[in-house]
Amino acid sequence: MKEFVMLFRNDYNPASMPSPxxxxxxxxxxxxxxxxxxxxxxxxxxxxRLGNAGKTVxxxxxxxxxxxxxxxxxxxxxxVVRAASIEEAAEMAKGCPILKVGGNVELRDIVEINMLS
Amino acid sequence: xxxxxxxxxxxxxxxRKIIAVLCRQFGMEQIEVAEDIASQTFLTASETWGIxxxxxxxxxxxxxxxxxxxxxxxxxxxxxxxxxxxxxxxSSSSELQETDIxxxxxxxxxxxxxxxxxxxxxxxxxESQIGLALRILCGFGIEEIANAFLSNKETIGKRLTRAKEKxxxxxxxxxxxxxxxxxxRLENVLTTLYLLFNEGYYSAAKDxxxxxxxxxEAMRLAHLLTENENTDLPQxxxxxxxxxxxxSRLEARTNDDGEIILYKDQNTDLWNKELIRQGEYFLNTxxxxxxxxxxxxxxxxxxxxxxxxxxxxxxETILQLYNHLLQIQYSPAAALxxxxxxxxxxxxxxxxxxxxxxxxxxxxxxxxxxxxLYTNIDDExxxxxxxxxxxxxxxxxxxxxISENIRHLKMK
Numbered sequence: 001m002k003e004f005v006m007l008f009r010n011d012y013n014p015a016s017m018p019s020p021x022x023x024x025x026x027x028x029x030x031x032x033x034x035x036x037x038x039x040x041x042x043x044x045x046x047x048x049r050l051g052n053a054g055k056t057v058x059x060x061x062x063x064x065x066x067x068x069x070x071x072x073x074x075x076x077x078x079x080v081v082r083a084a085s086i087e088e089a090a091e092m093a094k095g096c097p098i099l100k101v102g103g104n105v106e107l108r109d110i111v112e113i114n115m116l117s
Numbered sequence: 118x119x120x121x122x123x124x125x126x127x128x129x130x131x132x133r134k135i136i137a138v139l140c141r142q143f144g145m146e147q148i149e150v151a152e153d154i155a156s157q158t159f160l161t162a163s164e165t166w167g168i169x170x171x172x173x174x175x176x177x178x179x180x181x182x183x184x185x186x187x188x189x190x191x192x193x194x195x196x197x198x199x200x201x202x203x204x205x206x207x208s209s210s211s212e213l214q215e216t217d218i219x220x221x222x223x224x225x226x227x228x229x230x231x232x233x234x235x236x237x238x239x240x241x242x243x244e245s246q247i248g249l250a251l252r253i254l255c256g257f258g259i260e261e262i263a264n265a266f267l268s269n270k271e272t273i274g275k276r277l278t279r280a281k282e283k284x285x286x287x288x289x290x291x292x293x294x295x296x297x298x299x300x301x302r303l304e305n306v307l308t309t310l311y312l313l314f315n316e317g318y319y320s321a322a323k324d325x326x327x328x329x330x331x332x333x334e335a336m337r338l339a340h341l342l343t344e345n346e347n348t349d350l351p352q353x354x355x356x357x358x359x360x361x362x363x364x365s366r367l368e369a370r371t372n373d374d375g376e377i378i379l380y381k382d383q384n385t386d387l388w389n390k391e392l393i394r395q396g397e398y399f400l401n402t403x404x405x406x407x408x409x410x411x412x413x414x415x416x417x418x419x420x421x422x423x424x425x426x427x428x429x430x431x432x433e434t435i436l437q438l439y440n441h442l443l444q445i446q447y448s449p450a451a452a453l454x455x456x457x458x459x460x461x462x463x464x465x466x467x468x469x470x471x472x473x474x475x476x477x478x479x480x481x482x483x484x485x486x487x488x489x490l491y492t493n494i495d496d497e498x499x500x501x502x503x504x505x506x507x508x509x510x511x512x513x514x515x516x517x518x519i520s521e522n523i524r525h526l527k528m529k
Binding site for chain 2: 028031032034035038040041
């Protein structure tokens with residue numbers, strides 16, 4: 001088994017505010033999907049969810065403020081899964097609820113840092 | 118109480134107190150000495166009381182006898198005379214005779230708690246931890262432990278001896294862990310109590326009395342933790358709550374022959390309302406702080422199971438709790454229960470889809486679940502899965518249950 005990171009991306013639109021019912025419905029879908037991965041003992045790390053507030057630090061002491069008016073494919077969070085291959089991980093990602101709301105899942109392998117080499 | 122009943126009763130309640138106090142006083146290196154003195158105390162009691170009749174206060178008598186035996190031992194002990202006694206003299210300038218064995222309620226409780234941390238030490242296997250806990254914290258005899266584990270006296274005796282040697286080798290101290298350490302060490306203690314409870318609740322041992330006793334002992338030790346301010350933490354209350362909810366069904370979940378009655382077939386009048394109420398109390402107490410432990414989630418699931426109504430909402434809540442629990446900690450049982458909850462909250466077809474993703478093909482419960490889900494959808498597949506389950510099941514009780522299911526299915 002190898003580990004892969006799933007990065008969740010979606011367009012960030014501050015104008016769209018889901019209702020509490022919609023939020024709850026989305027939450028349930030995420031829990032069902034992640035619960036399903038965990039039930040197969042394939043959830044290696046619950047990861048974290050990212051908020052909308054942020055800053056970007058650039059060279060020459062330039063710090064720009066967030067949240068941003070409009071960002072294409074902003075990263076909303078990640079989890080780490082266990083799978084035999086990246087193809088299997090991709091299969092798992094097909095159930096991700098973000099796909100139903102216009103987002104996507106980016107899969108990445110993990111580089112083992114060998115301190116001795 | 119007659120003497121024949123009184124001594125076993127006192128053995129059950131007092132042996133563990135005496136041994137915890139002596140162990141703490143003498144240190145882990147002398148654990149066998151402490152066991153010897155505690156056992157001899159009861160031997161002397163049964164001899165003396167047999168001749169002279171019962172003393173006025175048998176418990177106090179036992180404490181005095183244990184103290185005297187401990188002091189005699191200390192006086193006789195060469196090592197003590199030459200090495201430890203001078204140090205005690207130097208440090209506190211007290212005379213040897215003044216070495217007192219403190220059997221006050223406070224010291225008994227502290228000693229038991231500290232022994233709990235020492236016994237549940239990560240250097241020994243969880244089986245050994247449970248064995249030692251039963252011996253030292255619960256006063257079980259080797260034979261009783263062997264019964265509980267479906268093993269024999271020799272195996273258990275060897276296991277306990279090895280475990281004690283290991284604790285000595287590791288120089289495990291009998292003391293409260295420091296503030297930084299307590300939550301880590303406590304986690305280990307809670308795991309052991311959880312396993313001890315499960316040993317009673319799910320064990321294949323037929324003896325209903327033994328099983329119930331294991332559950333009650335685990336609950337007593339968890340209680341002990343809630344009574345001390347250092348260990349009265351949310352996760353401890355959550356574990357105790359979980360145990361109360363489960364224990365409320367102890368009477369309802371087996372028949373007179375010790376066979377398991379499934380949750381859906383239980384007589385709910387036999388559910389113990391007082392234990393359910395206590396479980397609710399501890400669950401409320403557990404709802405402090407910001408850490409959600411797996412015990413919180415399991416207690417919340419167990420709480421839903423104490424509600425008799427079989428509604429979709431109840432099962433949807435249970436499903437979401439399992440989703441959460443599995444993300445914190447995977448276990449095959451939780452994965453199977455999640456699939457079952459899907460069948461109750463959503464549909465059997467959705468549950469089958471999820472269940473078939475689980476790689477639990479060595480587990481008879483996996484096939485029993487699939488068989489249950491396929492029943493009335495595809496009876497042929499259901500039958501096939503029941504037969505797989507029968508092949509994989511080990512205990513006679515499981516085999517009987519599955520065979521009955523097969524019979525029912527064939528009669529349809």
